Amino acid sequence: MRQFFYLVVFWVAWQAAAQADLTIEITEGVEGALPIAVVPFGWQGKAQPPQDVAGIIAADLHRSGRFKTLPQVDMLARPTRGEQVEFRDWRGLGVDNLVVGHIQPSGTSGYVVRFQLFDVYRGEQLIGYSIPTTGPNLRRTAHRIADLIYEKLMGVPGAFATRIAYITSVRQGDGPERIDLRIADADGYNPQTIVSSSEPLLSPAWSPDGRKLAYVSFEQGQSAIYVQEVFTGQRRKLTSYKGINGAPAWSPDGRKLAMALSKGGNLDIYVLDLATHKLKQLTHHYAIDTEPAWSPDGRQIVFTSDRGGKPQIYRIPSYGGPAERVTFQNPYNARASYSPDGKLLALVTREDGNYRIAVQDLESGVMQVLSQGSLDESPSFAPNSSMIIYASKAGYRGVLAAVSVDGRVRQRLALQEGDVREPVWSPYEK
Secondary structure, eight states: OOOEEEOOOOTTOGGGTTOBSEEEEEEEOOTTOEEEEEOOOEEOSSSOOSSOHHHHHHHHHHHTTSEEEOOGGGOSOOOSSGGGOOHHHHHHTTOSEEEEEEEEEETTTEEEEEEEEEETTTTEEEEEEEEEEESTTHHHHHHHHHHHHHHHHHSSOOOTTOEEEEEEEEEOTTSOEEEEEEEEETTSBSOEEEEEESSOEEEEEEOTTSSEEEEEEOTTSSOEEEEEETTTOOEEEEEOOSSOEEEEEEOTTSSEEEEEEOTTSSOEEEEEETTTOOEEEOOOOSSOEEEEEEOTTSSEEEEEEOTTSSOEEEEEETTOOOOEEOOOSSSOEEEEEEOTTSSEEEEEEEETTEEEEEEEETTTOOEEEOOOOSBOEEEEEOTTSSEEEEEEEETTEEEEEEEETTSOOEEEEEESSSEEEEEEEOOOOO
16 A cells, blocks of 8 residues: 655744755856855844854855855954944955844744844945844744845845745665655755655645645556645645646636646646636647646746647647747757746757756747756746756756856755755745
């Protein structure tokens, strides 16, 4: 009998807060990255706070590839409030911007985190906030501060306080392979197992509010699509038709799921209304149609089809109608998804015998190859449209990688053990 279980997720389980499931390495950053110093935050209390808030902020900014963070050992002073800052000292260190702050206890288990961001050369405060939080949420508060700093200096919202979902597989000695669907903070910390199985798990997809995951499970010997609450572990089976039940994709309003089903004998794109459970077939073609993804406005769905002889990306109105081909460069294009701003498609393309991640500008039709591997797949945009996370290979191991949409910043995310694949970036919290 196949063994299967799902775990209730307690998001505030701070015991895992100091452990990273994924180790992130910056393999390429922006030349001329913005110099910034994040001074260790002051602390008003007897024991040390449970998290190094300044260290987390600095790591986030450094990990973006767009900031050059000053090492703490090179800091001439350690101010914790704006009135303590001597801007001349920081100008001498070549720092453009400076972050200072302090933490103080509040109530029985709370904290207040205060921080200020300064323009060193003008000697001016750019932003400053006082944020109430709790011990288990200090790390997330640090990510939110990094988001605020990133937005002020880069002009676009940050995505450090978001999460990623991904599939891992680990061989247990001579026993069966254990396959997990996990979620973690965008920096790899706070890993939580959502589902664990000895059978394949595929195609995780975040709901627009970030509270649910849809995925494919083979726990009963055939594919079925499930939706599961992230915080409670409650789940329900949506489809288990004969044949293929795959590639779930949420509509932007969270009311529908697009999917690929072969219930009619051929693999086609369907849309399921989650309230009425009414199923509508969108494509009616003898070719293989799969991997649907909604446009941000909900009006279009792109999908992969070999109706032209080889896999390419096509687009169809979400209410049904004729399909039109979208990609023409390279003989293979698949697994497309829209950027949250609706300007780009991320996809897998085949170039010189290698499968790589590319983006196509929807207005001009120009495609740019971003990744450098030989077997890159499963691209997913960050909610600010600035980065794409994807699955790759490092030797014989499956790893995750990320690249900026301009190709200038690259990261590699390695699991501590086993393989990792099929990443998907969460939306912003609502």
